[in-house]
Amino acid sequence: MKKLRISPPAAALILAVTLFLxxxxxxxxxxxxxxxxxxxxxxxxxxxxxxxxxxxxxTLVIISGSEGIDLSAGSVVTLxxxxxxxxxxxxxxxxxxxxxxxxxxGALIGLVNGIGIxxxxxxxxxxxxxxxxxxKGLIIILNHGNVSGKVAPIMTSIIARPVVFGxxxxxxxxxxxxxxxxxxxxxxxxxxxxxxxxxxxxxxTLSGIHVPRMNLATYSLAGALAGIGGFLLVGNTGVVFISLxxxxxxxxxxxxxxxxxxxxxxxGSYWGTMSGAIVLTLITSLLTTMQMPESVRRMVLGGTLxxxxxxxxxxxxxxx
Amino acid sequence: MNRRRWNQLLxxxxxxxxxxxxxxxxxxxxxxxxxxFTRESLNNNMRVFLPLMILxxxxxxxxxxGGIDISVGGILSIVNTIxxxxxxxxxxxxxxxxxxxxxxxxxxxxxxxxxxxxxxxRLQPIIxxxxxxxxxxxxxxxxxxxxxxxxxxxxxxxxxNTTPLGIPLAIYVIVLILLGWYYLRHSRYGRYLYAVGxxxxxxxxxxxxxxxxxFSTYVISGLMAAIAGIAMSMLTGSGNAxxxxxxxxxxxxxxxxxxxxxxxxxxxxxxxxxxxxxxxMIMNIISFANIDTWWQTFVNALIIVIALALPGLLNxxxxxxx
Numbered sequence: 001m002k003k004l005r006i007s008p009p010a011a012a013l014i015l016a017v018t019l020f021l022x023x024x025x026x027x028x029x030x031x032x033x034x035x036x037x038x039x040x041x042x043x044x045x046x047x048x049x050x051x052x053x054x055x056x057x058x059t060l061v062i063i064s065g066s067e068g069i070d071l072s073a074g075s076v077v078t079l080x081x082x083x084x085x086x087x088x089x090x091x092x093x094x095x096x097x098x099x100x101x102x103x104x105x106g107a108l109i110g111l112v113n114g115i116g117i118x119x120x121x122x123x124x125x126x127x128x129x130x131x132x133x134x135x136k137g138l139i140i141i142l143n144h145g146n147v148s149g150k151v152a153p154i155m156t157s158i159i160a161r162p163v164v165f166g167x168x169x170x171x172x173x174x175x176x177x178x179x180x181x182x183x184x185x186x187x188x189x190x191x192x193x194x195x196x197x198x199x200x201x202x203x204x205t206l207s208g209i210h211v212p213r214m215n216l217a218t219y220s221l222a223g224a225l226a227g228i229g230g231f232l233l234v235g236n237t238g239v240v241f242i243s244l245x246x247x248x249x250x251x252x253x254x255x256x257x258x259x260x261x262x263x264x265x266x267x268g269s270y271w272g273t274m275s276g277a278i279v280l281t282l283i284t285s286l287l288t289t290m291q292m293p294e295s296v297r298r299m300v301l302g303g304t305l306x307x308x309x310x311x312x313x314x315x316x317x318x319x320x
Numbered sequence: 321m322n323r324r325r326w327n328q329l330l331x332x333x334x335x336x337x338x339x340x341x342x343x344x345x346x347x348x349x350x351x352x353x354x355x356x357f358t359r360e361s362l363n364n365n366m367r368v369f370l371p372l373m374i375l376x377x378x379x380x381x382x383x384x385x386g387g388i389d390i391s392v393g394g395i396l397s398i399v400n401t402i403x404x405x406x407x408x409x410x411x412x413x414x415x416x417x418x419x420x421x422x423x424x425x426x427x428x429x430x431x432x433x434x435x436x437x438x439x440x441x442r443l444q445p446i447i448x449x450x451x452x453x454x455x456x457x458x459x460x461x462x463x464x465x466x467x468x469x470x471x472x473x474x475x476x477x478x479x480x481n482t483t484p485l486g487i488p489l490a491i492y493v494i495v496l497i498l499l500g501w502y503y504l505r506h507s508r509y510g511r512y513l514y515a516v517g518x519x520x521x522x523x524x525x526x527x528x529x530x531x532x533x534x535f536s537t538y539v540i541s542g543l544m545a546a547i548a549g550i551a552m553s554m555l556t557g558s559g560n561a562x563x564x565x566x567x568x569x570x571x572x573x574x575x576x577x578x579x580x581x582x583x584x585x586x587x588x589x590x591x592x593x594x595x596x597x598x599x600x601m602i603m604n605i606i607s608f609a610n611i612d613t614w615w616q617t618f619v620n621a622l623i624i625v626i627a628l629a630l631p632g633l634l635n636x637x638x639x640x641x642x
Binding site: 120126131263 | 388437441443444446447448450451452453454455456457458459460461462465569572573576581582583614615616617618619620621622624625628629631632633635636
């Protein structure tokens with residue numbers, strides 16, 4: 001029997017479109033009104049941007065293999081969002097320095113993760129979990145109950161509002177960001193080496209890749225990308241609180257898995273993560289518009305996730 | 321003691337490092353809290369520590385078998401909400417024991433669900449149990465949307481005051497679990513478990529029933545989470561669907577601090593039990609040390625990271641000397 005093969009990113013996108021079209025038939029759906037449908041679709045993709053950007057770093061560490069994962073992403077997002085918020089104080093001219101700072105802080109936290117994992121041989125899951133706690137502690141100290149700050153008007157107008165042809169700036173930023181990630185993964189030595197160490201670290205070392213250095217670079221980069229995620233997120237919400245980034249942590253891993261990237265490493269793409277982020281955001285917002293109670297919402301989300309990963313998240317069979 | 325001897329000891333008793341850590345924690349705690357060694361305070365501490373210790377045992381079995389279970393907190397929550405809503409504050413003790421039995425069954429069922437998806441369908445454990453944790457927390461929230469309910473005072477009193485021979489009840493539970501583990505460890509099942517955790521493909525080639533073993537680890541974890549949920553309900557005496565959410569990741573940290581390798585196949589459950597005690601002891605110390613409230617989370621996390629880093633640091637330093 002010949003199996004029909006659809007690549008996971010495409011499958012996720014097809015699923016998203018189908019679900020969206022079906023949602024139009026809901027009592028409070030868009031029905032046959034195309035302008036409302038368009039607005040809804042745009043909004044869902046816009047919301048997916050934040051999950052998508054936060055999941056970018058996650059994609060990198062997961063591709064790097066050896067149980068790579070970044071559980072500190074949620075806390076890094078919160079910390080960098082607060083930093084940006086406090087630094088900018090509603091001042092357009094502080095936006096660029098703030099971007100520099102969030103990238104630097106994110107990269108620094110990622111570097112600490114990388115050092116612990118590479119040189120102290122702590123498993124990524126536990127190391128990044130520990131760092132998540134430390135960063136959370138930092139947030140509480142920094143926050144001291146409340147922070148004063150404000151996002152800059154330019155951030156709101158670029159990230160949250162439509163820029164051209166009614167397309168919100170966030171989506172345009174995401175497209176550019178996606179191109180950057182594609183270039184990084186597919187067209188640079190870093191990307192090539194990343195896939196190589198994800199498949200097999202011993203053969204990579206033998207073929208001249210400096211694996212420890214790659215590992216450090218990957219985790220630092222993941223931290224920096226989470227920092228960018230925090231910056232974008234605060235531009236959208238306009239407010240900060242100490243659990244701002246937490247709801248994005250596990251969905252960022254789920255988005256990577258749904259997008260067809262192997263959690264064991266060595267295979268995957270950022271396109272996959274992008275469509276994974278769109279599907280997850282769509283399902284979440286559909287469940288919200290259907291006005292289900294929180295309990296049912298969680299159950300349906302869990303069930304859907306199980307279904308999605310059952311379709312193409314299966315590992316190799318034991319018997320070859 | 322020379323280095324090779326120490327490494328051999330560590331290999332043989334992976335919980336040794338955790339034991340040293342625990343001793344330090346006990347020492348510091350005893351200095352900060354003069355009443356630490358009184359019978360009452362020991363009983364109090366053990367009573368509070370027990371749920372996470374049991375949870376860590378289940379987590380350790382899954383990790384030994386090469387997996388991970390992110391859903392244990394959800395299972396714990398389900399059990400807590402079942403007991404709090406079905407037994408109620410005015411329920412009879414008989415009713416309580418019936419629902420304790422049902423809770424254990426719920427734990428087994430939840431564990432089987434995880435086991436089915438991970439071992440039979442061969443899905444990746446971390447994301448699968450994350451998905452089922454949504455399912456389980458959803459169910460718990462469905463049973464009890466708002467915190468409330470409870471179990472009879474008599475039952476929580478029983479958990480609080482039962483100290484046969486002056487030794488806290490929690491110690492008996494732990495000894496029982498350790499005895500059960502000792503038996504399992506030295507049976508064929510134990511050998512299979514370590515083989516599967518070490519390298520599943522190789523185990524499969526040599527005729528180990530890999531699917532069955534992996535399945536069983538999740539069932540054990542589900543059962544342990546249910547027992548932890550029962551203990552937690554007796555401890556708090558009330559219901560809250562969110563009660564397990566903070567405990568899942570702590571159970572993983574406890575396992576790793578206890579010297580059980582995250583990659584599977586190395587370690588045991590004594591270490592994770594010690595690890596769980598240490599983790600909670602650190603929290604005790606922080607609250608007794610008069611640390612500014614704003615700094616507590618940070619200090620706690622920092623101590624944990626240092627504890628995780630120490631074995632690796634010692635290795636690096638020894639490597640330099642050589």
